[in-house]
Amino acid sequence: MITLNSEQGFVKVESWEDIETLPGFTTNLDPKEHQLNQIIGRYIFKDYIKCGLSNCHTPHGRGYIVSTKSGPITNIGHNCGKSHFDVEFDQLSKVFERNIALHTYSENIRSTLKSLDFYKEKIASIRSGPQGADALYKKSLLLFKGKSGCPEAATSIISKMVRGRNSVISIEKEASRKEIDYLEAIQGKKLPRPYYIEEKVGELSGLSFLFEENSLRDILVLDLDNSFKSLSELDVDNGSFNELKEWSAWCSVIERKIENIENLIDVGIKLLRKDNLLQISAAISDKKQKDEYIKFINANM
Incomplete structure (x- = not known):
């Protein structure tokens, strides 16, 4: 070159x-x-x-x-x-x-800047529709405590999974004698009785959609929307070296950001399927809250 x-x-x-x-x-x-x-x-x-x-x-x-x-x-x-x-x-x-x-x-x-209108139109398209970013984001908020009436037992399970970044749905059960013998042999020590273990009852697809860094509001509104506005007001001819350097770096990743959003939407669609979210009910021990959760999912997802 x-x-x-x-x-x-x-x-x-x-x-x-x-x-x-x-x-x-x-x-x-x-x-x-x-x-x-x-x-x-x-x-x-x-x-x-x-x-x-x-x-x-x-x-x-x-x-x-x-x-x-x-x-x-x-x-x-x-x-x-x-x-x-x-x-x-x-x-x-x-x-x-x-x-x-x-x-x-x-x-x-x-x-x-020449392509800014194109990017804005693409983002508007991504956000619209029943399976667009805005609709998926609003639905995802319903899964957290205090947002919608989702039973507390379910929101607690989901929040714990998000914090642990673990998509496995499990319940605590008392270990059988055979299971305890096996664990003692592996760990080389005596375990208390009764002893409780986690048993897998399902696995939630698309859990990463709920991770903090994947917040569609932060990506679409706080980053892209606000940055589009600031960029359109930028005086390129008189900008400082560092200012132009930062904006150039941001411009270089716009298409990757949009691609990541599209991938994230696919993840969100998988997460918010009824059959996927209904797996959580298997980990809710209280029958009343389990029934409320099933009713909630069927009505809102």
């Missing part, structure tokens, strides 16, 4: 042959006879290119295209630049790299 700083700003150059045809370009510049003027380009290649200094010619994959005060242009690696042009080259290379980064950030942001 070759980037040149031209009168039109930073431009990408397709091939090294285009550099070799620049007026004044030489592959054999004597650094003792020429003074550095400015850095006019940067290149990064898998294949190595010989240094253009007459006393070097060491092949390297990354370097700069420089002009001299007397006119000739050549290519040099960073080490050669520091060795032969000292502090001046080091300062110029840092400024050049910063300017390239600033240009890249700005272009990335502008590209995203």
